[in-house]
Amino acid sequence: MTKYLVGLALIFASNIALAANCTIDIEANDAMKFNQQNLTIDSSCKKVTLTLKHTGKLPANAMGHNWVMTKGADLMEIANAGMAAGLNNNYLPTGDSRIIAATKIIGGGQSDTIEIDTSKLTKGGDYAFFCSFPGHWAIMKGKVTVI
Ligand code: ZN
Numbered sequence: 849m850t851k852y853l854v855g856l857a858l859i860f861a862s863n864i865a866l867a868a869n870c871t872i873d874i875e876a877n878d879a880m881k882f883n884q885q886n887l888t889i890d891s892s893c894k895k896v897t898l899t900l901k902h903t904g905k906l907p908a909n910a911m912g913h914n915w916v917m918t919k920g921a922d923l924m925e926i927a928n929a930g931m932a933a934g935l936n937n938n939y940l941p942t943g944d945s946r947i948i949a950a951t952k953i954i955g956g957g958q959s960d961t962i963e964i965d966t967s968k969l970t971k972g973g974d975y976a977f978f979c980s981f982p983g984h985w986a987i988m989k990g991k992v993t994v995i
Contacts, residue, residue, distance in 0.1 A: 869890040869892070869893060870890065870893035870895070870896050870897060871896070871897050871898075871899075872887055872889070872896060872897070872898040872899070873898075873899050873901070874887070874898065874899070874900055874901070874915060875900075875901045875902075875903050876900060876901070876902050876903070876904075876913035876915075876979065876988065877902070877903045877904045878904030878905060878906050878911050878956065879904075880911070880984055880987055880988060881987065881988065882915075882979070882988055882990060884990065885989075885990035885991065886990055886991050886993065887977060887990060887991070887992045887993070888992075888993045888994075888995055889964065889966060889969060889975075889992060889993070889994045889995070890966075890995055891966045891969055891971055891994055891995065893966055894965075894966060894967070895963045895964060895965055895966065896963070896964045896966060897961060897962075897963055897964075898915065898949070898951070898961065898962050898963075898964055899959055899960070899961040900913065900914065900915040900951045900954065900959060900960050900961075901958075901959040902954045902955060902956050902957065902958050902959065903956075904956040904957075905956040905957065906955065906956050907955040907956065908935065908953050908954060908955030908958075909935060909955075910955075911955070911956065911981075912935065912939075912953040912954065912955055912981045913953065913954060913979045913981060913984065913988070914938055914939065914940075914950060914951045914952060914953045914954065914960075914979055914980055914981065915949075915950065915951045915960075915962075915977055915979065916930075916940065916947060916949070916950040916951075916977060916978055916979070916980050917947075917948040917949045917950070917964065917975060917976070917977045917992055918946055918947060918948055918975070918976060918977075918978075919946065919948075919973070919974055919975055919976070920974040920975060920976040920991075921974065922946040923976045923978055923985065923989065924985075925946075926940070926941065926944065926946055926947060926980065927978060927980055927985040929941040929944070930980035930982075931980075931982045935953060938950065938952045938953045938980070939953060939980040939981055939982065940980050948964070948968065948969070948975070949962055949964045949965075950962070950980075953980075953981060966994075969994045970994065971994050971995060972993075972994065973994055975991070975992035975993070975994060976989060976990065976991060976992060977989065977990050977991075977992050978990075
């Protein structure tokens with residue numbers, strides 16, 4: 849009986865470890881910060897589920913955040929184009945293929961979950977993430993490593 853329970857616990861633990869590789873949870877706050885600067889996407893996952901949670905209290909029009917993934921070289925151009933696109937377009941140019949993945953803009957207490965298709969990604973490629981709310985990307989950005 850004890851052996852059986854230990855075995856069960858191990859299976860349970862390994863399932864959790866497996867699931868964790870295909871899930872990314874990241875938080876943003878009223879201090880204009882993400883809680884992580886380095887994310888890893890495991891390309892052995894067909895899809896990676898990313899959830900952005902805004903842990904602050906300020907509304908989307910004052911301290912909105914999104915999570916946008918582009919190639920590192922495209923970050924600045926997409927961020928600048930996003931500024932002109934406005935809140936109704938989640939501060940992103942519509943239909944721009946350089947945007948690999950993006951959540952919508954959310955306010956305090958809200959969250960948004962997206963799926964990232966890993967088949968489009970290259971292992972070891974230069975990828976970045978940022979928030980496209982005007983003025984935020986200078987601080988709210990980080991690196992995405994694809995393994
Ligand atoms: Zn932001």
